[in-house]
Amino acid sequence: MASNPHDAQAVGAEPVPALEERSGSASSAQGALSALWYRLVAPRWRTLALVAPDDGARAWRLAQGLVEVAKGGPTPLKAVNALGASLERLAAVAHVLSPKKLQTTSDVTRFIVVADSPLEAPASIGLLSSCDSVVLLLERGRTRIPDGRRILELVGPERFVGAVLGSW
Numbered sequence: 001m002a003s004n005p006h007d008a009q010a011v012g013a014e015p016v017p018a019l020e021e022r023s024g025s026a027s028s029a030q031g032a033l034s035a036l037w038y039r040l041v042a043p044r045w046r047t048l049a050l051v052a053p054d055d056g057a058r059a060w061r062l063a064q065g066l067v068e069v070a071k072g073g074p075t076p077l078k079a080v081n082a083l084g085a086s087l088e089r090l091a092a093v094a095h096v097l098s099p100k101k102l103q104t105t106s107d108v109t110r111f112i113v114v115a116d117s118p119l120e121a122p123a124s125i126g127l128l129s130s131c132d133s134v135v136l137l138l139e140r141g142r143t144r145i146p147d148g149r150r151i152l153e154l155v156g157p158e159r160f161v162g163a164v165l166g167s168w
Contacts, residue, residue: 045132
């Protein structure tokens, strides 16, 4: 494992099987979620943000799926839904999940945070920037490459551990 927890190479260079919701079976979708989780669990992070440039509900479904896959593992995982949150709620979540705050507790729980795209809700930049790592969710035939690049610029490329391409 790389010594820098934000190093994209720590996640692995091989693609994870596509996460198919429409045409794939439940077992193949579960297998893809498991493969994704085992790639994401390797880097050291306490807070991982999932952000989709054009569909936050999709990110929330993925977060819930990852929590389900991680059940019974050695480290608890909780999903935090910040979609549509007010500026005050975004600031409160960012504060509670800040590295300083999490270091003061003996709890080892990891958090997956789902926030609106900073292209649609600029207030989410603060929350996304406070997370240890960020995964960009892209949708084949829908997500515009310039939108993904812009999110990378806004949040900071050093936080990104990768992207997931799906055909939801």
